[in-house]
Amino acid sequence: NCGASVIDLHAVGKGVPDVLVGYHGKSVLMEIKAREKATNAGVRERQEAFARDWKGEPVVTVWSEADALRAIGVNLAI
Numbered sequence: 001n002c003g004a005s006v007i008d009l010h011a012v013g014k015g016v017p018d019v020l021v022g023y024h025g026k027s028v029l030m031e032i033k034a035r036e037k038a039t040n041a042g043v044r045e046r047q048e049a050f051a052r053d054w055k056g057e058p059v060v061t062v063w064s065e066a067d068a069l070r071a072i073g074v075n076l077a078i
Helices: 035-040 045-053 065-071
Strands: 005-008 019-023 026-032 060-062
Touching: 026 065, 060 065
Parallel strands: 026 060
Antiparallel strands: 005 019, 019 026
């Protein structure tokens, strides 16, 4: 737990991204994709339209927990 706030939006539909994540005063809309479903995990037409028309920060597509952490600015130590 990195201390982020997460709101699950996946049931909203209409191309709205899967989650809204808040961290250190920043809000990030994230579309979550699964690598194991990569052949069918592309961004659908509604998702593309939402991302194109959204006036806030760009929607971020993440493929892993590490991607999501990087998207909110968490520095991952190796």
